[in-house]
Amino acid sequence: MDGVMNDPIKVPTMAEFAASGEVPEVLFWVGCMGSFDDRARKISKAFVRILSAAKVKFAVLGQEESCTGDPARRAGNEFLFNMQALQNVTVLNGYGIKRIVTACPHCFNTIKNEYPALGGEYEVMHHSQFINTLLKEGRITVDGGSFAGKRITFHDPCYLGRGNGEYEAPREVLLKLDAALVEMKRSKANGLCCGAGGAQMWKEAEPGNKEVNVERTEEAIATDATIIAAGCPFCNTMLNDGVKHFNKEGSVVVKDIAELIAEAGDL
Amino acid sequence: MSIASIVFLLAFVAAAWWFTWNVKRIRRNILLGREEDRTDRPSERWALMTKVALGQSKMVVKPIAGMLHIVVYAGFVIINIEVLEIVIDGIFGTHRVLSFMGGFYNFLIGSFEILAVLTWLGCAIFLARRFVLRIKRFWMREMTAWPRTDAALILAFEILLMSAFLLMNAADHTLQGMGVEHYVMAGSFPASAYIAQLFHFSDLAPATLIGIERFSWWFHIIGILGFLNYLPYSKHFHILLAFPNVWYSKLAPKTEMSDMPRVTAEVKSMLDPSIPPPTPPVEPTNGMPPEHFGAKDVFDLTWKALMDAYTCTECGRCTSVCPANITGKLLSPRKVMMDTRDRLEEVGKVIDAKGKWEDDGKSLFSRITEEELWACTTCNACTQACPVNIDPVEIILDMRRFLVMEESKARPALNAMFTTIENNGAAWAFGPDQRMKWTE
Numbered sequence: 001m002d003g004v005m006n007d008p009i010k011v012p013t014m015a016e017f018a019a020s021g022e023v024p025e026v027l028f029w030v031g032c033m034g035s036f037d038d039r040a041r042k043i044s045k046a047f048v049r050i051l052s053a054a055k056v057k058f059a060v061l062g063q064e065e066s067c068t069g070d071p072a073r074r075a076g077n078e079f080l081f082n083m084q085a086l087q088n089v090t091v092l093n094g095y096g097i098k099r100i101v102t103a104c105p106h107c108f109n110t111i112k113n114e115y116p117a118l119g120g121e122y123e124v125m126h127h128s129q130f131i132n133t134l135l136k137e138g139r140i141t142v143d144g145g146s147f148a149g150k151r152i153t154f155h156d157p158c159y160l161g162r163g164n165g166e167y168e169a170p171r172e173v174l175l176k177l178d179a180a181l182v183e184m185k186r187s188k189a190n191g192l193c194c195g196a197g198g199a200q201m202w203k204e205a206e207p208g209n210k211e212v213n214v215e216r217t218e219e220a221i222a223t224d225a226t227i228i229a230a231g232c233p234f235c236n237t238m239l240n241d242g243v244k245h246f247n248k249e250g251s252v253v254v255k256d257i258a259e260l261i262a263e264a265g266d267l
Numbered sequence: 268m269s270i271a272s273i274v275f276l277l278a279f280v281a282a283a284w285w286f287t288w289n290v291k292r293i294r295r296n297i298l299l300g301r302e303e304d305r306t307d308r309p310s311e312r313w314a315l316m317t318k319v320a321l322g323q324s325k326m327v328v329k330p331i332a333g334m335l336h337i338v339v340y341a342g343f344v345i346i347n348i349e350v351l352e353i354v355i356d357g358i359f360g361t362h363r364v365l366s367f368m369g370g371f372y373n374f375l376i377g378s379f380e381i382l383a384v385l386t387w388l389g390c391a392i393f394l395a396r397r398f399v400l401r402i403k404r405f406w407m408r409e410m411t412a413w414p415r416t417d418a419a420l421i422l423a424f425e426i427l428l429m430s431a432f433l434l435m436n437a438a439d440h441t442l443q444g445m446g447v448e449h450y451v452m453a454g455s456f457p458a459s460a461y462i463a464q465l466f467h468f469s470d471l472a473p474a475t476l477i478g479i480e481r482f483s484w485w486f487h488i489i490g491i492l493g494f495l496n497y498l499p500y501s502k503h504f505h506i507l508l509a510f511p512n513v514w515y516s517k518l519a520p521k522t523e524m525s526d527m528p529r530v531t532a533e534v535k536s537m538l539d540p541s542i543p544p545p546t547p548p549v550e551p552t553n554g555m556p557p558e559h560f561g562a563k564d565v566f567d568l569t570w571k572a573l574m575d576a577y578t579c580t581e582c583g584r585c586t587s588v589c590p591a592n593i594t595g596k597l598l599s600p601r602k603v604m605m606d607t608r609d610r611l612e613e614v615g616k617v618i619d620a621k622g623k624w625e626d627d628g629k630s631l632f633s634r635i636t637e638e639e640l641w642a643c644t645t646c647n648a649c650t651q652a653c654p655v656n657i658d659p660v661e662i663i664l665d666m667r668r669f670l671v672m673e674e675s676k677a678r679p680a681l682n683a684m685f686t687t688i689e690n691n692g693a694a695w696a697f698g699p700d701q702r703m704k705w706t707e
Contacts, residue, residue: 008706009706010706011703011706013703030702032693032694032695034705035693035697035701035702035703035704035705036695036697036701036705037695041705044705045705048706060703061702062702062703063699063700063702063703064699065699065702066692066693066699067692067693067694069688071684071688071694072684072685072688073524074524074645074664074667075671075677075681075684075685076664076667076668076669076670076671076672076677077671077672077677077685078527078530078560078561078668078672079530079533079534079672080685080688080689082530082531082533082534082535083534083537083538083689084688084692086531086534086535086538087538109520109522109523112520113519113520113522113523114523114524117526117531118531158522158644158645158646158647158648159522162521162522162646162647162648162650162651163520163521163522163523163647164520164521164522165520189651190588190648190651191648192588192590192593192646192648193590193644193648195590195594195644197644197645197646198643198644198645198646199681199684200644201694202680202681202683202684202694203678203680203681203684204678204680205594205596205642206591206596206597206638206641206642207595207596207597207638208591208594208595208596209594210593210594210595211594212590212591212593212594212644214594215590215593215594216590
């Protein structure tokens with residue numbers, strides 16, 4: 001399966017769409033993690049496979065995409081945030097973008113909630129919401145496949161769950177896998193952060209007696225799930241590191257929702 | 268008018284005056300904060316206040332503490348209806364002036380008695396949780412001598428007030444039974460009848476009983492007036508501010524950060540030279556500090572953040588769910604709120620003493636350290652946990668803004684991240700030409 005995931009895929013850009021005078025159904029905002037991080041690139045690919053299988057006419061910005069400004073803003077640099085955001089809004093508005101989907105809850109939160117004040121008003125969806133809609137509309141179908149009967153626990157990304165109140169879409173998607181969905185002790189509104197938010201991803205943790213991702217992964221492992229489902233590339237990295245910390249790579253895997261659906265549907 | 272009536276009236280007026288003075292002082296302090304409009308979507312706000320403040324919906328997330336709190340809250344609020352009668356009796360020298368309501372009066376007094384017993388028990392259990400079971404969140408670093416004493420005083424106060432109320436009724440009930448003049452048959456005493464029996468009140472002389480009844484009556488009402496005036500000096504002020512504080516809650520998604528229109532205007536002008544730069548803010552002439560990028564002191568926070576600080580009752584639910592705190596970092600959202608209030612009180616005292624603000628060389632940073640601020644993951648577990656919708660994240664992020672934009676004091680790794688974004692449009696050192704590499 002990993003072999004398939006590593007195959008090159010055809011991803012059209014907005015520039016190509018504009019050149020042919022066509023308008024895509026939705027813009028896939030890949031995000032910096034999804035574009036540059038080795039692990040997160042697989043999530044982007046899996047999501048593209050889903051979009052292609054569902055025959056969604058989509059495009060990406062490619063070279064014209066730039067950091068949303070989320071980490072700069074959370075780290076206190078409002079000037080840099082505005083630089084990034086205003087440029088992105090100009091590009092998005094230039095193409096007349098109406099709908100955006102992204103696999104990153106931080107991009108999702110910023111574009112959805114913080115771009116309107118800068119003149120960027122779009123319908124923004126997290127990929128779990130988009131995939132859920134595709135499944136409900138029958139545009140893709142999956143059966144449990146290799147995941148049937150397995151124990152899966154979902155880690156709520158703060159910027160999707162508490163931040164934007166979306167707890168159900170990722171769970172509804174996971175239920176399609178015919179797996180046993182088990183909850184961690186702290187889940188949904190009480191979910192524990194992975195430790196990466198608020199620009200922590202780019203710095204050493206402040207002095208303490210434990211890493212946040214270790215605390216969280218410990219809880220995930222305690223559910224006896226063999227799959228930790230994530231919906232955020234940052235959480236994915238943090239939980240992966242946590243699994244390695246406990247030397248559980250052999251028995252527990254961290255997978256994004258898009259990867260699970262793409263694999264189950266053999267897309 | 269009897270001497271007792273005059274004494275009562277004086278005490279009542281003095282208490283009301285002192286309390287009003289303190290409320291005005293706190294209001295003035297809160298309004299030292301920046302302006303922010305929190306009056307949009309009023310119907311949503313009323314609904315939220317009804318559910319969260321009145322209905323205590325976020326308290327019961329912790330079922331034991333939540334249910335006990337509802338008992339104490341309901342008990343304390345409802346029993347205070349009785350204060351209305353006490354005030355009338357106090358001024359006019361009457362006794363149980365509302366007893367003409369007959370059966371309904373008996374029902375009221377009976378209900379108050381049961382609530383008083385429950386409140387008494389609730390407070391006793393709260394004391395035990397704090398000082399015998401020593402629940403962790405009540406013994407964290409920021410719970411220094413005063414916050415612990417404050418908590419103990421509040422609970423002891425309420426236990427004493429309830430005890431006085433029940434003793435008063437027990438003596439009154441016995442005197443009624445003896446047919447002593449002035450003590451008309453009125454009320455229903457399910458709890459205090461039992462207390463009277465327990466202490467053999469019927470064996471006591473009527474004069475002694477009248478002494479107990481009068482002492483308890485005075486203790487109860489003077490205690491309430493005293494307690495009222497203790498509130499503004501205590502975390503217990505939350506019983507009043509909880510309601511407006513929830514009404515003015517942030518209704519935007521939790522992870523949405525506030526805008527800084529001046530920064531946006533400046534950046535727009537940088538990106539497009541045809542747009543003129545914004546006019547710089549006018550330097551205040553009234554001695555107030557100049558406007559900052561981000562928050563250095565209480566003046567730079569929104570008035571709502573300052574109301575949050577006065578509303579915090581130091582329950583520590585925020586800190587107990589904070590991922591940074593759980594993993595041993597210095598950050599405690601509760602401490603951020605306590606520090607903000609302490610600093611605001613300090614600023615208020617300068618204004619009280621000098622008649623206007625004069626720089627005292629201190630700021631929020633005298634209390635809240637950079638290490639605390641940089642430990643936050645902005646996960647909003649604290650804002651979710653707070654039973655009265657306090658937002659410590661906003662203060663943390665506004666202080667980060669000051670550190671970065673006015674002091675250039677980000678953590679070095681974050682400065683590196685800023686540079687990378689400036690150079691590459693990404694937080695990692697990959698240029699735009701590599702944006703599509705993932706498709707290969």
